[in-house]
Amino acid sequence: MRTENQENIVVTGIGMVLPTGRGLNALWSAWSTGQPAFFPYRHERIRTQKIPFFGHIPEALLAEARQIIPHKLRRFSPDYTACTALAVRDALENAGSNWSDVAEERRGLYTCQSDSTSADIFSFVRALEVAYQTNRIDFKKFTQESLHRRGSDPFLAIKNLSNNVLALLSLIYRFRGDCGAYVQDESATLPALQRACFSLRHDYSDIALVVGAGTYNEAMVLTEHYKLGHLSPCHAGPHSLRSFDCERDGTVLAEGAVAFVLERESSAKRRGAKPQIIIGGIVNTPLDQRASMYSPQTGEAVRSLLAKTGVQPDDCGVICADGKGTAQHDAAETALLESLFAETSVSVTSLRPILGVLNAAGPLADIAGVSAMFHKEAIPPIATLRHPTSARIDFVQGAVRQKSCTVGITLHTSFNGFFGALLLVRPGV
């Protein structure tokens, strides 16, 4: 098989701060034992029965993450930023200490976030409380309170600019080279990866950090997803996200951060770093119609990815599918899988029943999952799957399946109408 360009781009460092805990081992442990990382919903100010479960970062891990932000930068750092900084530290350590030999100006940084990480209604809470009058806001009072009595978060604009992950990470880890911040819900991740690969291939950078981060734990965002019927009522407790199951009834939203260190394979080898996975190819396309409907476009996109890389559908060992667990998204994805992989030996699994929908960190978690599957020569099951949506697809159910794979694909359909796929290759093939 060949990658899209001659020079392979490899992942040499992975770090993650997820509801499953810190690092890939914690994720693998939860995934392979079928333990969802969903917890009763919590928010400092929100009390609701309508969101029973959420993929929260464990409190202790959050506290640990906050500690690594330099004190003077903490005022700019919401919790998801702190988690990102910790994930990045782990990714850089994982890439080997001599990554820092790369000149600061040659270190590229590509971040992806979703809108839901922007400052929320509670940034204004004090001013709102003061300014509230029956059925109206006294905006004059609101303004006075916001501006003169610290009734609003003073760093609202910085947090709200949606690029604060980029800015903070560049300061903390001394990245001064090529950069980009993509804010496109879950679909921000693939453009960030594409641009990072581009930057490495065309010599704009010698090392590239790709970071996905965010949280759906924002009042208005949750309201919107609830309103659209995306969320599971969680009658089965934490085991309620039932990807590709005929009895699925919605998804569970989550938060987290994943960081990758990317390099040209030749550079990685020169400095003695161990490639963990090869980014073989990426497609990312807006859909003509709603993301929750099957579109032949998605099939064409995957076929073009396979054609570009010279891979036959049967060559794929494993698909790490999206499997959001909503009725429409999984029906569309099942139709896509049937159009491409029906009656093949390709095994299909999903991380969503364990992690939920993570926004920008999700696709990176899936890639890390494929890397672990390559390394461990095993495929964890779709934890909650009992009645598959298709008998023509080899959905992995029950126990971990032993299988050695050299090529894997991850599939991503975002709420905002993008479809993306990544082709991943085991190093050394």
Added chain:
Amino acid sequence: MPSRVFVTGMGVVCGLGLDWPTLWSNLLAGRSAIRPWQLPGITDFPVRYAAPVDDHDFAKRFGDLPHLKQPMERRVRFGLAATLDALADAGVKNVSTLGTVGVAVGSGVPERDPDDFLLALTAQGPRWDELFRNKAHLNPGTGLTCGNDALAMRIAAHHCLKGPVLNISTACAGATHAIGLGFRMIRRNEVSAMLVGGADSVLNLPTMVGLHLLGAPSISDQFGDRLCRPFDKDRSGFVAAEGAGMLLLESEQCAQARGVTPYAEIVGFGSSMDAYRITAPHPSGTGAALSMQRALSDAHVEPTAVTCINAHGTSTPLNDPAETLAIKTIFATDQHYQRLMVTANKSMLGHLIAAAGAPECIATVLSVREGKIPPTINLENPDPACDLDYVPNTARQKMVPVALSNSFGFGGLNATLVVRRYEN
């Protein structure tokens, strides 16, 4: 084989004009879009000047277009209008005839309707259950229901684009990053054309509160509508604006096949990070210098070949001397910086934040095409720390074979484009 990248169409919506010829003539005449402004219903907001888009003029020019009548954020409406204008300007009726076309847009802070807050409020303060109860009344045109990438998505959907769709959020450098990424993709033959630019509107209560809390916009009432004074000793902060600018970039092959004469050629792009502070640029301009250096190197252009820089020039106390130092660093050979013409369009346009780089790139393209450099107006009392030729107050006519356009954003995010006069 890398492809040359041409600018073949331009559209703009801003306080200084709703098309590029109007923008350009106003810039050359030194007219300003900055005027007294207040948030609706709030008479004592400390920021009293801005450069808004005239809603009446906009409705007159674009009001008949059905897809602009749907609920959407102001920036999305401006961006869609600018895109239509850019395509019409390029003579493109059906984008798919250009081959694989993508879109890259720089955008900033989502617009949130302050009235949406009311939906969550009770006598005890904001309540989640109250928001749930009122969810049907959330403004469908702003904030939540319009994601940050709404403009990029709408452009892609409206024109059935099959190429990459990127929404870039690098603060005030967003549009320049978007243009630069589009340029790179065409040059490396990933796509045949790109719609690139930016759109932003910060003239709403939540965003202006946030910006004011950072101390970024000027609150001085000393100079009236001459408040935006890049490189002047009496500058006191930026003046917020709103609008959009979109450009059609085409590969040489694509433009030649259509038989169009490009406005100019984009030949280089550089980006960098200061890694210094979140709210302030490096005082020596090291990040800005690196961005310019990378762009020139990318373009294979010697610094001495550059004659004009469209500066970021925000009129803030920190940016302007830092940018001056950065320019002096990069153009130190033979003290070439003394021969450069440095213009700051924000003195007339105000600061379009994430979109700022787009109309400024359009002005740069027109400078190299027409050999005219718009002035930096309100430069009445030069700051000794800002000692370059800023083309003060009157436009200048001079050949501009190569020019730079700079954009620097909060968080120390920098981007620079190199624009060259089109020669066949």
